[in-house]
Amino acid sequence: MATPKYIHINDKDNAVIALAGLKKGEVLEVDGEAITARDDIPQSHKMAIADIPEGAPVIKYGEEIGKAGTDIKKGDWVHAHNIAGSTNLQKVVDDRFAQNTGKGAAK
Amino acid sequence: MNTFMGYPRPDGRAGVRNHVLILPSVACVNGPVDAIARAVPGVVPLYHGLGCGRSGSDSHLHARVLTNLGTNPNVAAVLVIGLGCEGIQGDRLAKAIAQSGKPVEFLNVQTDGGSRQVVEKGTAIARKMLDDATRAERVPCGMDKLVLGLQCGGSDALSGVTANPAVGLLTDWLAAEGGTALLTEVTEMIGTAHILERRGATPEIGRQVKELIDKQEAKTKEILGERAGVVISPGNMDGGMSTIREKSLGCICKAGSGPITQVVGYGEVPTETGLVIMDGPGYDIDSMTGIVASGANVMVFTTGRGTPAGYPIVPVIKVSSNTKTFLAMPDDIDVNAGRILEGATLQDVGDELIALTQTVADGQAPKAEAQQFDGAISILCTQTSF
CATH class of the missing domain: 3.40.50 (Rossmann fold)
Incomplete structure (x- = not known):
């Protein structure tokens, strides 16, 4: 059986999951439309299949998972760098450690 | 309606397994519980680390959890082993489980002759419970x-x-x-x-x-x-x-x-x-x-x-x-x-x-x-x- 390159979980979703990852410039056909990846997209990460203006919802599972922190273009890698307020627990732990020790305080 | 082959219980629920449970009311008696379980292969000891030394809300929570582990429909019968001085008293736990209608027995280490006697008595009880459970047959359940x-x-x-x-x-x-x-x-x-x-x-x-x-x-x-x-x-x-x-x-x-x-x-x-x-x-x-x-x-x-x-x-x-x-x-x-x-x-x-x-x-x-x-x-x- 053919291995699908992506999963579009819900019809309302404006991002799909690149199952094996994508190279920048690689073309993915999503629901009949050819979309060119504008970034390298790591395995199981998301690619926008529509333009998502700053402040608009990023939709997966048919629900908003966060708001675009910047203008996201069709084909962009969608992740913490362009979703507003997305925070990695490691950063919280590092910040707290820095606060508690007074060393290497995060800027 | 589709059915599965299970074990109906007196409280209206049904099990997919028919286990005999040896349940300590407190972690202090995990040893005797283990000895009974080793003597009667096939029974299930439920070792845990609690039963005493907890504040009110956790004590209530744990009493409910231990009771409802005993009433779980996959359990045919329960032997509760208590200590005597624990926070979650074994006799009360046994009574609470027995309200579900399944066979429940209780032994207390401090008042039923100490560990060795409790293990002997408990082994006999567990063996009887297991014999009874083994005789039960699966029937169609909704x-x-x-x-x-x-x-x-x-x-x-x-x-x-x-x-x-x-x-x-x-x-x-x-x-x-x-x-x-x-x-x-x-x-x-x-x-x-x-x-x-x-x-x-x-x-x-x-x-x-x-x-x-x-x-x-x-x-x-x-x-x-x-x-x-x-x-x-x-x-x-x-x-x-x-x-x-x-x-x-x-x-x-x-x-x-x-x-x-x-x-x-x-x-x-x-x-x-x-x-x-x-x-x-x-x-x-x-x-x-x-x-x-x-x-x-x-x-x-x-x-x-x-x-x-x-x-x-x-x-x-x-x-x-x-x-x-x-x-x-x-x-x-x-x-x-x-x-x-x-x-x-x-x-x-x-x-x-x-x-x-x-x-x-x-x-x-x-x-x-x-x-x-x-x-x-x-x-x-x-x-x-x-």
């Missing part, structure tokens, strides 16, 4: 007696894409059959309160769901600060999760698409069928105890990274989110949802799960149960010990 615990652990980015949505199909199937599915791990619902609220069968149930998740979010904020609503673990982020809501949406896929019929406390037995939410933590092992005390007779456990964890009295079906883990842990994973990435449909895996759940209910052992991968259980503590 699928409405099936209570499915939903668990995930060692999740990865694909858990919410393959394994959890496939389990969601199983949940929807069971709800349509009149059965019950228990969704828990409230920490993994953070960010979805407004979504799950809408799924309440009534506005009041919706309000209870929202309150439960809001409470958990507030608790998490106490620890992580204001960023609790957006924070996820480094591993999740590397795997492609961008926000906690995205992760939570993947987690609650296990609950399918039906209405939420009731919200119950940790280890509390629901009075409704359908999709029930139980207040429980994200830690798998504590969560599983709550699910079993709430009356689950079968559990389905999705995993990305893989885990051998089973449970002493309930068969646990393992579902991997990816083929790599399925191949890396061939003796642990029952169903590979990763084949969705190789061309199978979600429905294919959902159908496989529905079929396997029925054969497991009829008596077939999933891998964790076949290898008796259980042992000591863990029970949620919300406060420190004294």
Whole structure:
């Protein structure tokens, strides 16, 4: 059986999951439309299949998972760098450690 | 209505197994419990670390959990072993379990002749209980007696894409059959309160769901600060999760698409069928105890990274989110949802799960149960010990 390159979980979703990852410039056909990846997209990460203006919802599972922190273009890698307020627990732990020790305080 | 071959209980529930349980009221008597279990192969000792030295609220919680582990429909009969001076008194525990109508016996180490005599007497009782249980025959039981615990652990980015949505199909199937599915791990619902609220069968149930998740979010904020609503673990982020809501949406896929019929406390037995939410933590092992005390007779456990964890009295079906883990842990994973990435449909895996759940209910052992991968259980503590 053919291995699908992506999963579009819900019809309302404006991002799909690149199952094996994508190279920048690689073309993915999503629901009949050819979309060119504008970034390298790591395995199981998301690619926008529509333009998502700053402040608009990023939709997966048919629900908003966060708001675009910047203008996201069709084909962009969608992740913490362009979703507003997305925070990695490691950063919280590092910040707290820095606060508690007074060393290497995060800027 | 579809049926499974099970064991009806006097309280109206039905088991998919017919275990004789040796239940310590307090951890101090785990030794005699172990001695009885070794003397009577086939009985199930339920070793735990609690039963005393806890504040009021945890003491009440643990009394409820131990009682409802005893009343779980997979249990045919219970021998409670008490100490005598413990917080959760063995005789009261035995009486509470006996209200379910199943055979319950009780021995107290401090007043029934000390450990050796308790082991001798207990061995005779356990042997008799096991003989009786072995004679019981399976009879057709309505699928409405099936209570499915939903668990995930060692999740990865694909858990919410393959394994959890496939389990969601199983949940929807069971709800349509009149059965019950228990969704828990409230920490993994953070960010979805407004979504799950809408799924309440009534506005009041919706309000209870929202309150439960809001409470958990507030608790998490106490620890992580204001960023609790957006924070996820480094591993999740590397795997492609961008926000906690995205992760939570993947987690609650296990609950399918039906209405939420009731919200119950940790280890509390629901009075409704359908999709029930139980207040429980994200830690798998504590969560599983709550699910079993709430009356689950079968559990389905999705995993990305893989885990051998089973449970002493309930068969646990393992579902991997990816083929790599399925191949890396061939003796642990029952169903590979990763084949969705190789061309199978979600429905294919959902159908496989529905079929396997029925054969497991009829008596077939999933891998964790076949290898008796259980042992000591863990029970949620919300406060420190004294």
